[in-house]
Amino acid sequence: MPQSDTTNRQILLASRPVGAPTAANFNLVETAIPAVGTGQMLLRNRWMSLDPYMRGRMSDAKSYADPVPVGGVMTCATVSEVLESKLDGYAAGDLVMSFASGWQDYTLSDGAMVFRLDNNMKEPSQALGVLGMPGFTGYMGLTDIGQPKAGETVVVAAATGPVGTVVGQVAKLMGCRVVGVAGGADKCRYAVEELGFDACIDHKADDLNDKLIAACPKGIDVYFENVGGKVFDAVMPLLNPHARIPLCGLIAQYNATELPAGPDRLPQLMRLMLSQRIRMQGFIIFDNYGHCFPDFLKTMTPWVESGKVRVKEDRVEGLENAPEAFIGLLEGKNFGKLVVKIAD
Amino acid sequence: MPQSDTTNRQILLASRPVGAPTAANFNLVETAIPAVGTGQMLLRNRWMSLDPYMRGRMSDAKSYADPVPVGGVMTCATVSEVLESKLDGYAAGDLVMSFASGWQDYTLSDGAMVFRLDNNMKEPSQALGVLGMPGFTGYMGLTDIGQPKAGETVVVAAATGPVGTVVGQVAKLMGCRVVGVAGGADKCRYAVEELGFDACIDHKADDLNDKLIAACPKGIDVYFENVGGKVFDAVMPLLNPHARIPLCGLIAQYNATELPAGPDRLPQLMRLMLSQRIRMQGFIIFDNYGHCFPDFLKTMTPWVESGKVRVKEDRVEGLENAPEAFIGLLEGKNFGKLVVKIAD
Incomplete structure (x- = not known):
């Protein structure tokens, strides 16, 4: 048609x-x-x-x-x-x-x-x-909220999606250890072999927590949150002091019709944010960063053209x-x- | 003795x-x-x-x-x-x-x-x-994380405590509408009449939610979190887009021996932070801001001596x-x- x-x-x-x-x-x-x-x-x-x-x-x-x-x-x-x-x-x-x-x-x-x-x-x-909303989201959330430093560990879920691929590849360009989480062996292989991530964990396997611990021996400094749900649950105990969490999406929750059963972990999250001095920030890309779009394109376009960002x-x-x-x-x-x- | x-x-x-x-x-x-x-x-x-x-x-x-x-x-x-x-x-x-x-x-x-x-x-x-850890906590959390602008609404719990009094009085100096929450009529009266808060709500009364809504007709731009519990529950629905939450304490939780019963509101908090583009940051004052202490004293000491901060x-x-x-x-x-x- x-x-x-x-x-x-x-x-x-x-x-x-x-x-x-x-x-x-x-x-x-x-x-x-x-x-x-x-x-x-x-x-x-x-x-x-x-x-x-x-x-x-x-x-x-x-x-x-x-x-x-x-x-x-x-x-x-x-x-x-x-x-x-x-x-x-x-x-x-x-x-x-x-x-x-x-x-x-x-x-x-x-x-x-x-x-x-x-x-x-x-x-x-x-x-x-990569040169539009999703790439811009990954780039600004990582660089402005995540502020990763070389040698730090960055974790991103939906690793082969348009946000995650940019987050991970830019974090690699910044000298970070990058651990992705994705659904299925093919996506994980692609993240490591094609995108250059240091590791990528299949969340469909039943040992997400153990695999994430093994992949993040120095803990997690930046968790780029675009998923929520069980990935966030696995990330929480590994967050280092002064960790940063850019929050741009919660796809794991979008179809939920009611809150999950208890206990109520809201106080637990706040306690963690206090004791680990964590910064979490929700953002909507053009609302928060619209004025940065031209600069983003100037940076990202040559990276895409040269293959630095695939x-x-x-x-x-x-x-x-x-x-x-x-x-x-x-x-x-x-x-x-x-x-x-x-x-x- | x-x-x-x-x-x-x-x-x-x-x-x-x-x-x-x-x-x-x-x-x-x-x-x-x-x-x-x-x-x-x-x-x-x-x-x-x-x-x-x-x-x-x-x-x-x-x-x-x-x-x-x-x-x-x-x-x-x-x-x-x-x-x-x-x-x-x-x-x-x-x-x-x-x-x-x-x-x-x-x-x-x-x-x-x-x-x-x-x-x-x-x-x-x-x-x-006021010139030590609690005053420094209130000042830095408010100014560096809260970043209040004149005309915005700042809410602070434990309003007559050493952190809350500084948060509220400094926010007034910055031109904000300041709403305190405190336990009991005497404390609330003191916050308004002596400290100059615009309103102060008694959390021991049974209409905390309604009173907070009435006191914040333009919503809440900065919630200085030092308490947690039911005050935070009342604050959440009133948070404006781009609200900031400095998080320095959770006294309402400290004696808890287990998590509260469900449902699990952790996903709800994250959804709120995303849709309202909220920034929350936990901090431990000397860990995050130790280098700022001399500057803080230079600012706060004359305010205390002149009575600007009571x-x-x-x-x-x-x-x-x-x-x-x-x-x-x-x-x-x-x-x-x-x-x-x-x-x-």
């Missing part, structure tokens, strides 16, 4: 999931391609990004961003081509990345949350990954396959940055 | 408490006054400090400092007079403050953790409070009364910085 020149396929939030999302929570519809008014431009979407944060948008629990309304188009970032422009500064043919796009073929834009890309960019989908994408073909791919993302089925190719 | 010139009264840790300490956990003995060797000095202790952190030293749970051994002298800071010195730089008659002292009449010192005081200091006991002490007479006073401290019975006068 390829992109059409005459209709706009859209994937709507059909209903709010209870627990893990299912196909029934999404609804693909065909609508008219919107007309372009003054101060607007029409984007033809070529690549769309699927990211764990979208699970939050499907829920109406209080969060930092408004939820997608039931019946509304699922939000996402896209790499798009300007098809028609009545907006100053943009012309037909321009390549852009929009953070205010949607799971759809065409997006009407007023230019807000749109960044211009190099029209000759070799791999435009990287603007959704990139792994998990490409899915066809807008209509986005819901299934997203459901798999929350289960850890993807291997690398998950992007959906909507059109050439 | 006054201080003697011939014997050294010492209060020992007789046994480790299970839950709240009792008188049976302490043992007062009389020993010989130690002889002074080369590189040592003998301190005659005049004032001793009682602080919540000492509950941790009575336990052998893993923490940032070694526990007091059973049968060992309870540790504390004292304001002392040098009685005899074979240590360069100190002479008989010098007034000092020692962080490595004990619940006793005389302390043998090698000069480690000893700070010289002005021999003419009007209120030497303030070196244990001081409240709760003075107990007699070394032998220290255990009972300490047990009361953990129950919130003191009103102001708790110090024990050992001798003139």
Whole structure:
């Protein structure tokens, strides 16, 4: 079902999931391609990004961003081509990345949350990954909150995802010992052999705690938290004095429908943070660090081009396959940055 | 039972408490006054400090400092007079403050953790409070981790204690709205009428949550955490985006013998820190900020002398009364910085 020149396929939030999302929570519809008014431009979407944060948008629990309304188009970032422009500064043919796009073929834009890309960019989908929100998240959280020093031990979960690969590879460039956690032997092998991590532990094995202890003989100085759950439980006892915890995601919790059974470990965590003098900071990348994006690109782009930072994408073909791919993302089925190719 | 010139009264840790300490956990003995060797000095202790952190030293749970051994002298800071010195730089008659002292009449010192005081200091006991560890804790936690901006709302518990009074009064000097939490109407009245807090809520009343909501109409930007427990529970839902939580103590937990019943709210706290982009940092004042102590004294001393920062002490007479006073401290019975006068 390829992109059409005459209709706009859209994937709507059909209903709010209870627990893990299912196909029934999404609804693909065909609508008219919107007309372009003054101060607007029409984007033809070529690549769309699927990211764990979208699970939050499907829920109406209080969060930092408004939820997608039931019946509304699922939000996402896209790499798009300007098809028609009545907006100053943009012309037909321009390549852009929009953070205010949607799971759809065409997006009407007023230019807000749109960044211009190099029209000759070799791999435009990287603007959704290593050179976009996830890579930026890994880089800023590691460097600004984590502040790793050479010789320290950095642990990152979801190690082969688009955040984890950047965290680990940049930490290696900074002279750290890097230990990843990932789901499955293939991902772990990739993290060590291709990305250069010192170790990577399979959280699906039943000895996560022992393996992590063995991989971190000097304890943990920076734990980059994007997962939560049992990985965090294994990390806690190993945190060194003055450890830092950048906190950008909790994918292990996103489908939870209630709090876990007791005892209540909230006081335990606070006691640990006090006695070990730990700093934990939650951050939402563009909210905290938007002004740093140009500098980030100046640093990361040459690293990617030279191969100092390697990139792994998990490409899915066809807008209509986005819901299934997203459901798999929350289960850890993807291997690398998950992007959906909507059109050439 | 006054201080003697011939014997050294010492209060020992007789046994480790299970839950709240009792008188049976302490043992007062009389020993010989130690002889002074080369590189040592003998301190005659005049004032001793009682602080919540000492509950941790009575336990052998893993923490940032070694526990007091059973049968060992309870540790504390004292304001002392040098009685005899074979240590360069100190002479008989010098007034000092020692962080490595004990619940006793005389302390043998090698000069480690000893700070010289002005021999003419009007209120030497303030070196244990507003101009010592607690005041320094409040000042650095608030200014360096809390980083309050004028117009923001700062909440501090144990509002009339030596940390809370400094946090609140300095936050007022910085132009913040300051809301205290304290135990009892007298303490709350003092915080508002004498210290100038905008509001102070009695946590012994049964409407802590509602009162805190009413006192913080713009939410909470800085919560200075020195208590934990139900105050933190009431604070959590009110934390604004980008709130900061300096964490220096958890007195409400110190006597706990097991974790509270479930559900497990650890994931809830992490979710809150992520969605509200909260920074929490545990700190141990001299470990994190020891190098800042001289600058702190330069700032705080004139504030105290001019009355910009007001001081409240709760003075107990007699070394032998220290255990009972300490047990009361953990129950919130003191009103102001708790110090024990050992001798003139």
